Amino acid sequence: MRVDFDPENMPAHDFYRLLTSVVVPRPIAWVSTLTADGETANLAPHSFFTVSCVDPPIVQFTSVGRKDSLRNVEETGEFVVNLAPEQLFAEINATATDFPRHEGEFDAVGIAREPSLRVRPPRVAGSPAALECTLHSTLRLGDSTVVFGRVVHAVVSEEALVEGRPDIRMLRPLARLGGNEWSTVGEVSELARQRYQDEPRA
Template sequence: MRVDFDPANMPARDFYRLLTSVVVPRPIAWVSTVSPDRSLPNLAPHSFFTVASTDPPIVQFTSVGRKDSLHNVEATGEFVVNLAPEPLFAEINATATDFPRDEGEFDAVGIAQEPSLKVRPPRVADSPAAIECVLHATLGLGDSTVVFGRVVHVVVDEDALVDGRPDIGLLRPLARLGGNEWSTIGDVRELARERYEKRD
């Protein structure tokens, strides 16, 4: 027997908890930005994140509510998506704290930063990969804003590359699940796609 859930008959927060327990696992965009005056770096995890387009390369993340990341991206037109790796689990979670706008997460949590190549927001120095972006567009949807960023540069630690390609076992990305649950990469299975003409 199945249980039915109707968003029209549930409080929005309760349906949000349901939806984020079903749409799993979700990759994490650990987004670094700078304040409108370019003086203060900001860093926050966003678990609604994916690739939006391959040509041109565009990634997207969603700000639920109007968080500092969104304010900064709208003001400066730039951001960096840092891969959220398992060894930085505690730090990633700590940057989700609602720090005052005048307090930067890099310093508050003790996260090392490094300059980006093509945008002003810094990268997380200990993240094995980072995607530098300029703002392409935003789309408001109810209480949320989808941020689309055109990718202008990607950097990957050489120790995380195998035959010139990022290796999932070396990147060790975290993902969000429902409630306060997180996941690691777990078992990785490989299966090539079949071409139609090869089918019996």
């Protein structure tokens, strides 16, 4: 037996809670931006995040409502997606606080920063990987805005690389689940994708 949920007959927030409990786990884009005057460095986690395109390399995150990350990206055209690592769990959650725009989360939470190579917003020094992005475009959908960023530079900590590739066991990324739930990397399984021409035939 199944229970039906009709988004047309439910408050939007209630259906949002359902969606975010079903679409799991979600990777976290820990987005760093600068205000237009360059005075304040903002940092916020966004769990509506994925890769949009490979060639050219484009990633996307969604701002539900008009948050500081979105305003800064629109005004400066730049941002950094920092991987949200398990060891900074408390700090990542703290940067989701609705600080005033002029009060940067790096300073308010006490997060070490480092300069980026190709864009002005700083990177999180303690994050094992970061994608420096320039704004490609935005798409407004209802109460949300999807931000597409072209990756112009990537950096990965040397200790997180295994045979030249970032290793999930070393990155230890956090993910969002439903409600106030988060998850960490559990058991990792490997299974190669099988090609049609290699499948056994009767």
